Amino acid sequence: MAANRRPTLADVAREVGVSAKTVSRVLNEDGPVSAQTRKHVLAAVAKLGFQPNLMARNIRVGGPDTTIGLVIPDLANPFFGAVARAIEDTVRERGLTLLMGSSADDPDRERALTDKFLARRVSILFVVPSVGADHSHLKSHRTAGLPVIFLDRPGAGLATDSIVSSNRAGAHDGVAHLIAHGHRRIGFVGDLPLKLYTRRERLAGYRSALQEADIPYDRSIVINAHDQQGAEAATSRLLDLADPPTALFAGNNIVALGIVAELARSKRKHVAVVAFDDVSLAEALEPALTVVAQDPEEIGRTAATTALSRLDGDRSRARTITVPTRLIVRGSGEQPAPGTRGA
Amino acid sequence: MAANRRPTLADVAREVGVSAKTVSRVLNEDGPVSAQTRKHVLAAVAKLGFQPNLMARNIRVGGPDTTIGLVIPDLANPFFGAVARAIEDTVRERGLTLLMGSSADDPDRERALTDKFLARRVSILFVVPSVGADHSHLKSHRTAGLPVIFLDRPGAGLATDSIVSSNRAGAHDGVAHLIAHGHRRIGFVGDLPLKLYTRRERLAGYRSALQEADIPYDRSIVINAHDQQGAEAATSRLLDLADPPTALFAGNNIVALGIVAELARSKRKHVAVVAFDDVSLAEALEPALTVVAQDPEEIGRTAATTALSRLDGDRSRARTITVPTRLIVRGSGEQPAPGTRGA
DNA sequence: ATGAAAGCGCTAACAA
DNA sequence: TTGTTAGCGCTTTCAT
Numbered sequence: 001m002a003a004n005r006r007p008t009l010a011d012v013a014r015e016v017g018v019s020a021k022t023v024s025r026v027l028n029e030d031g032p033v034s035a036q037t038r039k040h041v042l043a044a045v046a047k048l049g050f051q052p053n054l055m056a057r058n059i060r061v062g063g064p065d066t067t068i069g070l071v072i073p074d075l076a077n078p079f080f081g082a083v084a085r086a087i088e089d090t091v092r093e094r095g096l097t098l099l100m101g102s103s104a105d106d107p108d109r110e111r112a113l114t115d116k117f118l119a120r121r122v123s124i125l126f127v128v129p130s131v132g133a134d135h136s137h138l139k140s141h142r143t144a145g146l147p148v149i150f151l152d153r154p155g156a157g158l159a160t161d162s163i164v165s166s167n168r169a170g171a172h173d174g175v176a177h178l179i180a181h182g183h184r185r186i187g188f189v190g191d192l193p194l195k196l197y198t199r200r201e202r203l204a205g206y207r208s209a210l211q212e213a214d215i216p217y218d219r220s221i222v223i224n225a226h227d228q229q230g231a232e233a234a235t236s237r238l239l240d241l242a243d244p245p246t247a248l249f250a251g252n253n254i255v256a257l258g259i260v261a262e263l264a265r266s267k268r269k270h271v272a273v274v275a276f277d278d279v280s281l282a283e284a285l286e287p288a289l290t291v292v293a294q295d296p297e298e299i300g301r302t303a304a305t306t307a308l309s310r311l312d313g314d315r316s317r318a319r320t321i322t323v324p325t326r327l328i329v330r331g332s333g334e335q336p337a338p339g340t341r342g343a
Numbered sequence: 344m345a346a347n348r349r350p351t352l353a354d355v356a357r358e359v360g361v362s363a364k365t366v367s368r369v370l371n372e373d374g375p376v377s378a379q380t381r382k383h384v385l386a387a388v389a390k391l392g393f394q395p396n397l398m399a400r401n402i403r404v405g406g407p408d409t410t411i412g413l414v415i416p417d418l419a420n421p422f423f424g425a426v427a428r429a430i431e432d433t434v435r436e437r438g439l440t441l442l443m444g445s446s447a448d449d450p451d452r453e454r455a456l457t458d459k460f461l462a463r464r465v466s467i468l469f470v471v472p473s474v475g476a477d478h479s480h481l482k483s484h485r486t487a488g489l490p491v492i493f494l495d496r497p498g499a500g501l502a503t504d505s506i507v508s509s510n511r512a513g514a515h516d517g518v519a520h521l522i523a524h525g526h527r528r529i530g531f532v533g534d535l536p537l538k539l540y541t542r543r544e545r546l547a548g549y550r551s552a553l554q555e556a557d558i559p560y561d562r563s564i565v566i567n568a569h570d571q572q573g574a575e576a577a578t579s580r581l582l583d584l585a586d587p588p589t590a591l592f593a594g595n596n597i598v599a600l601g602i603v604a605e606l607a608r609s610k611r612k613h614v615a616v617v618a619f620d621d622v623s624l625a626e627a628l629e630p631a632l633t634v635v636a637q638d639p640e641e642i643g644r645t646a647a648t649t650a651l652s653r654l655d656g657d658r659s660r661a662r663t664i665t666v667p668t669r670l671i672v673r674g675s676g677e678q679p680a681p682g683t684r685g686a
Numbered sequence: 687a688t689g690a691a692a693g694c695g696c697t698a699a700c701a702a
Numbered sequence: 703t704t705g706t707t708a709g710c711g712c713t714t715t716c717a718t
Contacts, residue, residue, distance in 0.1 A: 006487065049480075049483050051458070051461050051462050052462055053402070053462065053464065054459075054462040054463050054464075055398040055401055055402050055408065055463065055464065056402045058398055059396070059398050059399050059402055065398065067442075074428065075424050075427045075428040075431060076421065076424040076425040076427070076428040077424070078419065078421050078424065081418050081419040081420070081421065081424045082419040084418045084419070085417065085418040085419040085445060088418060088444065088445055089445075097442060097444065097456075097459055097460075097463075098442065098443045098444055099410075099440060099441065099442055099443075100441045100442075100443045101431065101440065101441055102428060102431055102432075113440075115394065116397075116440055117440075118394050119394050119395060119396065119397040120397050120398060120440075121396065121397075121398065137392075140392050144349065257623050257624060257627075260624060260627045261624070261626055261627045263627075264626065264627035264628075264629075264631075265626070265627075279623065279624065280600050280622065280623065280624070281600060281603060281604070281622065281623070281624045281625075281628065282624075283604055283607065283608070284603045284604045284606075284607035284608075284628060285607075285624065285627060285628065285629075286607075286628075286629050288607075
């Protein structure tokens, strides 16, 4: 029951009566080893329950560790979960293991995580950059060959690869869809903070769609929320305005949940809605929720393949890869605007 | 631009003109250091951009690394995402970092992940055990002091702490709710594989509720699905039976999505539904979805605190902690059974 | 208050 | 085919 020291290479070597290096050779299929000793070594490994210390190995071999670091805002957000899964699936065949952490969109927490990951000599660093975070401290690592990839948003202070959704075009298309169905008073419920890249881009898309239709931009129906509860409250406030919007555009998946929940509770199903980012059960709602779907799998996959090609020596210029969004029309965008024939 | 060697403790020492040990002392707030040298060392650290190699440190210090290993079936499943976040939040203050991987419920992948984590000398191992996986290989690690915690399901071949939901009682309550509203023909759509612990427990709860109401168990309306599409198809098949169920019990969150989607598509809103595990937008559906909610945050938190107390020397017997579920009545369970006054 | 030497577990580079 | 030596970057131990 004692907390016995775990067996080392030397223990195995002693057990078999060979040198440590021979055991090492067997385990790593390094140099030549006779079938005999090989068998004995493996037997001893099994007997002692030896497991090589990967950290010790790594220290000696030098170079990056076979881990990748992944910093996302929230492990429980399905969008980032899907991105993470796609990354893992892509790097797994290279034997890389995921080191993960949630930043909660806090620059300090993000920095603490990246520092830890760097101290562990990760092979790749994937970061969803928090608003206000500066990444210039990663510059030396990048020039030293560490692939650094920004996900979902570009990072500040460092020129490196970024994988983002087509936020502006996607939002534009979603809002244009509402306009096409007769809406001229379209509320925008965005996420927070205001400086968040995705929020700004999506708001820009919203504005450009309005502009194309000669609809003036009205700040009083642009509102923000940080979580589902906030979005519910925001929705309620918007609809209680003297001149309420007849349609709403949701700036992200969490906001969409809030809007839909609030409309359902207050029985205001007549309000048209389009959401940025798909949510589960969207098609089961009444009306079914029309969304500008992101492609988290593609984002993760692209991020991973980009990083791996960097790891393989690709020194070309930093790229920003935009992963297309897709308007999925399900009905909620077609709730007729008052005084319209429903289109 | 060259891939320069990263600075080491020795580099910093040389820069300052002190010994490596002195630098080490400063960085770890170990022995006494004069304010002078301390300042110089920190300056040099900043100047060189030195970051201590955590692996080298760990190798020398011995003992477990400041990482925890977490094996879950699917990073993108919001239930496991929520569990993971709660674990991370709890262990973060101890300075522990998350090493994560998806097993896809495949015993081989699970084993590969745990082996990797063990080779990295994780401080704690959290595993959602796959069906068919044997965990006796973890025995020696556990007796050597490594906390091993099973999540969501008990593991096989190893007596250690498990944190599970009150699956049986929860399912019983959900089904009893349907029975209370007049249903006697209640379909069970469970997940796969059939041997999955949660499926068996929830099915047992279903059966006990039926039994209490003297409703015979009818295998023909117990059906299984692995993913949302499968659940949709299964639902369709159930409802196309000559004597279809008037109510459905969903065995997990994914199955619930399938059932709800299929009922919405086929316009069979009259079918009553209760789902095990909450899903987002449940309250926005029509009717709103009644669920037996799990508490993933509490599961994660409990798992983490249990593990930490083990780490702190708690050698008491292995416990199985059951986290209560909660029936959240929202309406879908009250769709009247035909020939009933709606209760 | 600081340093020198040894060593953590492993492998690179050489020898035999 | 196998072993020996040295050393990865750090900390421990013991000196000074």
